[in-house]
Amino acid sequence: MKNYVIGLDLGGTNIRAAAVTRGGEILHRVKIPTEVANGRERVIANILKVIDKIKKELKGLKLSAVGMGIPGIIFFNKGIVAQSPNFPDWIDFNLRERLSKNLALPFYIDNDANLAAAGEGWLGAGKKFNSFCMLTLGTGVGGGIVLNKNIWRGEYGMAGELGHITIYPDGHPCPCGNKGCLEQYASATGIVRMAMEGKEKFGVWSSEFGEKDITADMVYQLAKKGNKDALEIFQKMGRILGIGIADLINILNIELFVLGGGVANAWDYFIPSTIDEVRKRAYRITGEGVKVVKAELGDDAGIFGAVYMAMNELKSSGVVELRS
Ligand SMILES: [Zn+2]
Structure with missing residues (x-):
């Protein structure tokens, strides 16, 4: 059967x-x-x-x-x-x-x-690799570490919380209890907050969208139109992501990072800054061959x-x- x-x-x-x-x-x-x-x-x-x-x-x-x-x-x-x-x-x-x-x-x-x-490792972007990290850039930032084809779960099953790598010691508070976590900048929630922090600029933007609440997609649409402030938000987000990835490269010496989640759709606007940070911060030997790719399975x-x-x-x- x-x-x-x-x-x-x-x-x-x-x-x-x-x-x-x-x-x-x-x-x-x-x-x-x-x-x-x-x-x-x-x-x-x-x-x-x-x-x-x-x-x-x-x-x-x-x-x-x-x-x-x-x-x-x-x-x-x-x-x-x-x-x-x-x-x-x-x-x-x-x-x-x-x-x-x-x-x-x-x-x-x-x-x-x-x-x-695990899914991307089985049938998607990670299938040809034994080890890789995946970051899911959605409302928050989820993380998964695959080592030798197995999910690394750690002692209590809590490993892979890559969204809670500290970037800014006194940064924005995170629901996890820490401050300045990667998730606070590289997620849809973070993008909206960064846009709201530039509220005077947003006064100009909102004329394009009426009275609607600001969303990450709105910032993305503005970036597509070449809006300088929206592009800056994605550059900042990309930098922060690159800092996190460079740390992971230095710790794990793995060569593939898979990025999924809705925010990854803004790829063209954040990835140059991500790659730039990785090149600057990771050890040359481990960083050189690293690939950062889009998830394939949605x-x-x-x-x-x-x-x-x-x-x-x-x-x-x-x-x-x-x-x-
Ligand atoms: Zn956190």
């Missing part, structure tokens, strides 16, 4: 899932609202609903395991959500134990940015990563022999 694994991406707005074979073929996709406002039990019921829908659609095939990515701090080995920005009441919540009451299946959870990196990276992670866990636990 043909086997498959379900990969889930548990976002604050939607639960996205796909049934995927060992070869990376998507057999079926499901997307439903997460319904965070209706409480934890509703979210859990929705996760189970997604799995059920897929199982019904793929009758005759065997579901081997389920992998899921969640933003926040995840204790991978225990299947515990320590804390998540999207689910404020999930504190030290043993999601695996809760779901195993309803699922007679191996079930694994991990940080969503770790899984995006929103599917996390789903593929969840599948890859679940397949690896199955293999190492010897639970099920996977056939494509």
Whole structure:
């Protein structure tokens, strides 16, 4: 019987899932609202609903395991959500134990940015590399470190928080408790804040957009039109990203950095400053061969990563022999 694994991406707005074979073929996709406002039990019921829908659609095939990515701090080995920005009441919540009451299946959870990196390593921009770092430049900055084809999770499962590298000792406060983190400048939130800090200039910009609240996309559209202030924001963002990447190069001596997330769309406006900083700050020998590339799998990276992670866990636990 043909086997498959379900990969889930548990976002604050939607639960996205796909049934995927060992070869990376998507057999079926499901997307439903997460319904965070209706409480934890509703979210859990929705996760189970997604799995059920897929199982019904793929009758005759065997579901081997389920992998899921969640933003926040995840204790991978225990299947515990320590804390998540999207689910404020999930504190030290043993999601695996809760779901195993309803699922007679191996079930694994991990940080969503770790899984995006795993997905890019399996089928995307990192597939030809043994080791690389991925930075997801979205509302925040997620990070994942892949070393010798494995996600580096660290002692407690918290490794790879690349968005919280300190750039400015007395910089903007970060929800993590630190100040001046990379995330405060190289994310959509950071871009909006930097634009708001130049509010007088923004008075001029806002005439182009009416009364709408400023968004990172608006700053991007202005940069495209050659607006000097918008271009400066992306240059600053690019520099800061380059400082973070140069540190990682000096620490890890790996040669690939994959950049994903919505902010990476502004590539042409920030990447020259990023490369410039890397050249200036990383050791010449380690920095010279470094490649900084765009992610290839878009929103599917996390789903593929969840599948890859679940397949690896199955293999190492010897639970099920996977056939494509
Ligand atoms: Zn931080």
